[in-house]
Amino acid sequence: DAKTTQPPSMDCAEGRAANLPCNHSTISGNEYVYWYRQIHSQGPQYIIHGLKNNETNEMASLIITEDRKSSTLILPHATLRDTAVYYCIARKAAGNKLTFGGGTRVLVKP
Amino acid sequence: AAGVIQSPRHLIKEKRETATLKCYPIPRHDTVYWYQQGPGQDPQFLISFYEKMQSDKGSIPDRFSAQQFSDYHSELNMSSLELGDSALYFCASSTIRRATYVADTQYFGPGTRLTVL
Numbered sequence: 001d002a003k004t005t006q007p008p009s010m011d012c013a014e015g016r017a018a019n020l021p022c023n024h025s026t027i028s029g030n031e032y033v034y035w036y037r038q039i040h041s042q043g044p045q046y047i048i049h050g051l052k053n054n055e056t057n058e059m060a061s062l063i064i065t066e067d068r069k070s071s072t073l074i075l076p077h078a079t080l081r082d083t084a085v086y087y088c089i090a091r092k093a094a095g096n097k098l099t100f101g102g103g104t105r106v107l108v109k110p
Numbered sequence: 111a112a113g114v115i116q117s118p119r120h121l122i123k124e125k126r127e128t129a130t131l132k133c134y135p136i137p138r139h140d141t142v143y144w145y146q147q148g149p150g151q152d153p154q155f156l157i158s159f160y161e162k163m164q165s166d167k168g169s170i171p172d173r174f175s176a177q178q179f180s181d182y183h184s185e186l187n188m189s190s191l192e193l194g195d196s197a198l199y200f201c202a203s204s205t206i207r208r209a210t211y212v213a214d215t216q217y218f219g220p221g222t223r224l225t226v227l
Contacts, residue, residue, distance in 0.1 A: 034215075043114075043200050043218035044153060087152070096166045097143065098202075098216060100152040 001099050002027040002090040009105040018075040020104055022088030025069045032091050033064060034098065035073050037084040044087065044100075047073065078108045112137055114203050114219030122225045123191050131186040131222045135203030141165065142184040143216060144176060147198040159184055160206055191226045198223050 005023040012018040024033065035047040048055055048062045050071070055062045061074040075082055087103040115134040123129050135142050141160045145153040155168035159178035170176075173191075178184045182203075188195060202216040 036218075038153075041198060041221070041223075043202075043220050046215055046217060049215065096141070096158050096160075097155040097168060098145075098153075099155065100145075103152065 001092055002031055004088045004090055004101060006086070006088050006102055006104045008102065009107070011107045011109055012078050014080055014108050014110050015077055018078040018082065018106060018108070020073040020075075020086050020088075020106065021070065022073070023070045024088070024090045027068050027090050028092070030092055033062065033071050034089045034091055035060070035062065035086065036089065036098070037086045038103075039081075039084040080108050080110065082106065083108045114201055114217055116201050116219040116222050118222060119220065120223050120225075122227065124227055125191055125193060127191050129188045129191060129224060131188070131199050131224070133184045133186070133201030133203075133219060135182050135184075135201075136217055139203035139205050140182055141204045141206050142178055142182070143202040143204075144184070144186050145200040145202065147200065149197070153200060156186070188224075193226050196224060196226045
């Protein structure tokens with residue numbers, strides 16, 4: 001699976017949009033970009049995933065650049081409960097395991 | 111919606127003892143995955159099963175073994191416990207698209223916190 005790079009931490013204001021970047025410059029054509037988050041010692045929570053097109057669900061939006069070398073997770077209206085570690089993971093379509101690395105520790109402030 | 115169930119949620123053992131962790135996947139999910147998360151670390155993949163057969167293996171110690179049963183639940187057996195085995199153990203489940211053997215999204219359980227004294 002391709003390596004992903006994320007900033008180690010970021011703060012955002014409650015009620016504002018949070019934009020979380022992820023670089024995956026070596027991603028291959030059959031690798032999906034998955035986003036999970038982990039709220040203090042809870043099980044990782046699935047947020048969203050995509051291959052080429054932008055995706056949106058009730059939790060977030062995922063914007064993938066045309067060359068697929070980077071992506072941005074957007075939380076449209078951050079709340080204090082969104083404080084968590086956010087993981088961007090590249091996973092092969094035929095692969096099974098998830099490889100967690102680093103992540104971004106997001107702190108939502110009032 | 112039903113989620114992944116793990117038991118027990120907390121477990122305290124002495125060194126050299128054995129422990130068994132259980133995982134009940136989301137209904138109709140046929141694949142289970144085990145991850146270990148040490149203090150201050152990211153989750154690390156241990157092992158996975160599809161249709162009761164081991165499908166992938168990660169950094170699982172030889173002292174650990176796992177299996178998946180006919181009802182798709184899985185058990186992780188850990189022997190000769192060491193202090194370094196103290197961690198959160200997560201189970202995740204998914205379905206597999208049988209035409210392509212591509213795994214769908216993995217959903218995680220709440221974890222079992224194992225403390226080895």
